Amino acid sequence: MGGRAGGGAGMGRGSRGGGGAVGATERGLSKQEIKSLLSEEGAIRGNDFETAVIVDNKGNVVFKKKGDKTSVTIPYGAPLKDNILTHNHPAAYKDAKGRPMANTSFSDKDIITVIGGNAKGMRIISQGGTRFSMTRPASGWGVSPSKIGAKVAGAKKSVYNALTKYVQNYKGDKSVAAGRADQLYWHLVSKKLSKTLGYSYTKQKIK
Amino acid sequence: MNEDIIKKCQAAGVDPSVLTNDEIEELKREIEKEKQGLQVLDGVLSNPSLLFRKEAQ
Numbered sequence: 570m571g572g573r574a575g576g577g578a579g580m581g582r583g584s585r586g587g588g589g590a591v592g593a594t595e596r597g598l599s600k601q602e603i604k605s606l607l608s609e610e611g612a613i614r615g616n617d618f619e620t621a622v623i624v625d626n627k628g629n630v631v632f633k634k635k636g637d638k639t640s641v642t643i644p645y646g647a648p649l650k651d652n653i654l655t656h657n658h659p660a661a662y663k664d665a666k667g668r669p670m671a672n673t674s675f676s677d678k679d680i681i682t683v684i685g686g687n688a689k690g691m692r693i694i695s696q697g698g699t700r701f702s703m704t705r706p707a708s709g710w711g712v713s714p715s716k717i718g719a720k721v722a723g724a725k726k727s728v729y730n731a732l733t734k735y736v737q738n739y740k741g742d743k744s745v746a747a748g749r750a751d752q753l754y755w756h757l758v759s760k761k762l763s764k765t766l767g768y769s770y771t772k773q774k775i776k
Numbered sequence: 777m778n779e780d781i782i783k784k785c786q787a788a789g790v791d792p793s794v795l796t797n798d799e800i801e802e803l804k805r806e807i808e809k810e811k812q813g814l815q816v817l818d819g820v821l822s823n824p825s826l827l828f829r830k831e832a833q
Contacts (some may be wrong), residue, residue: 639820640818642816643817644815647815664824665832670824677822733828747832755824
């Protein structure tokens, strides 16, 4: 995965916040940001609807909105610039085996919104207990807002082609392979895109 | 299926024919929200299983 964001983490690895242990996904954040983000994420993690929260660099919540089971909306002009957007992913989608997808990473719309708005970073707390983080490098996101859509589309196509090949070549029940592809898809897209653009992408399992 | 839905599916790389009626209705609601000036995070077409639904059969 990509490099680390600059700045010192305010809390040591393994210390506790309101939304679980502090770890890789909190690197580079201030104490105030960590306290606020983990508190907000702890409050929304178990919900069966999405909630978006934007936190500024002092830890103030500057925007909060509830959505529904598979989406949440934010207005164009929401205070994304230089702030951190976090939201929860309920286990709303089901994979090809009918299992809830409880640990899905950033979707294309998530990524386009946060880079397009020049946010400092974005996070997800999933219902299954995985936290995801993407962080803007000191040099910026590495792509202009007008070109991020094409970059994301390229990463999606590459991952889709690889996973489709995997499913098609799978010997046995295709729904088993498709289920794995479903569960992995967004994580692999983020992994690929973070390498291409040079931003930090991390995930960690919390209790 | 209306033109907006087909365009959205094409942009997301999703075959519109795999959508259930519930997913189509949900997508219509999302398109309306976008027309009202809102950015939709996630949503129906962010469901990865839509991409591999045909391969799974």
